[in-house]
Amino acid sequence: xxxxxxxxxxxxxxxxxxxxxxxxxxxxxxxxxxxxxxxxxxxxxxxxxxxxxxxxxxxxxxxxxxxxxxxxxxxxxxxxxxxxxxxxxxxxxxxxxxxxxxx
Amino acid sequence: xxxxxxxxxxxxxxxxxxxxxxxxxxxxxxxxxxxxxxxxxxxxxxxxxxxxxxxxxxxxxxxxxxxxxxxxxxxxxxxxxxxxxxxxxxxxxxxxxxxxxxxxxxxxxxxxxxxxxxxxxxxxxxxxxxxxxxxxxxxxxxxxxxxxxxxxxxxxxxxxxxxxxxxxxxxxxxxxxxxxxxxxxxxxxxxxxxxxxxxxxxxxxxxxxxxxxxxxxxxxxxxxxxxxxxxxxxx
Numbered sequence: 001x002x003x004x005x006x007x008x009x010x011x012x013x014x015x016x017x018x019x020x021x022x023x024x025x026x027x028x029x030x031x032x033x034x035x036x037x038x039x040x041x042x043x044x045x046x047x048x049x050x051x052x053x054x055x056x057x058x059x060x061x062x063x064x065x066x067x068x069x070x071x072x073x074x075x076x077x078x079x080x081x082x083x084x085x086x087x088x089x090x091x092x093x094x095x096x097x098x099x100x101x102x103x
Numbered sequence: 104x105x106x107x108x109x110x111x112x113x114x115x116x117x118x119x120x121x122x123x124x125x126x127x128x129x130x131x132x133x134x135x136x137x138x139x140x141x142x143x144x145x146x147x148x149x150x151x152x153x154x155x156x157x158x159x160x161x162x163x164x165x166x167x168x169x170x171x172x173x174x175x176x177x178x179x180x181x182x183x184x185x186x187x188x189x190x191x192x193x194x195x196x197x198x199x200x201x202x203x204x205x206x207x208x209x210x211x212x213x214x215x216x217x218x219x220x221x222x223x224x225x226x227x228x229x230x231x232x233x234x235x236x237x238x239x240x241x242x243x244x245x246x247x248x249x250x251x252x253x254x255x256x257x258x259x260x261x262x263x264x265x266x267x268x269x270x271x272x273x274x275x276x277x278x279x280x281x282x283x284x285x286x287x288x289x290x291x292x293x294x295x296x297x298x299x300x301x302x303x304x305x306x307x308x309x310x311x312x313x314x315x316x317x318x319x320x321x322x323x324x325x326x327x328x329x330x331x332x333x334x335x336x337x338x
Contacts, residue, residue: 090275
């Protein structure tokens, strides 16, 4: 497998999705219903990435207080929700995760 | 011009928390790519040319699993399909931008850059959005390349590093981004449905479960919007 072909194909597959509307769809008008639907995308996508990773890190189900991924993720969410401060939330959750993993 | 420079700077500054959040992610990508048999230069070239964190991770796992090129390309496309939705979200604000700037912003439109730009769009509308997006995208691009290079170097020095579980940084970052948005019933329902669907569909191949779960969450959100509109019409 040549690296050049790998990267060229991956570039196209990635760039076509990102450029779709911004570059090629400049004359398109956007349906308001679709626009309303898109507002829900970030929460839906990010939660869909988080949940399987937190409940089953490495593919093994572990719903318990001994799962550092689950506890750390909940801590990150709670601190961010209460403080509204992203860096604080990351710092606290990294600390909790690190303590649970290596202490 | 002060406004332009101001917005460039503001975009880069607002990207800093997420840049720190992706530090371990970028380092681990570089480390695992080298562990999977890519040369450090090839690992870095993928970040330079493709610039898509989760797709790069998945590609590396497919390469080490001996997947064929078309499978890797198709998987990249499926995993990145959500970026078309980002492109469509930014598009109405981009009507006055020159083609080269739209093309460049599109290239930089990752999950994180979109999250930063979208927040600005909600708060300030179209006001100096282009330089802001260029500042955020450029800063995030350089950031991703730096951590990839560091990871590729580390991967050569310490082949065991990938097993440390530092991938936690990615989901913690995403959780911290989502949680503040959960202040109304609708986003809570969207998150619950998307999370449950992602869990149920987690074993589907090619990360298709992620696409299905995101779609389920969006459908739930549209349903909630419609329900609220009907109630308001009745009141």
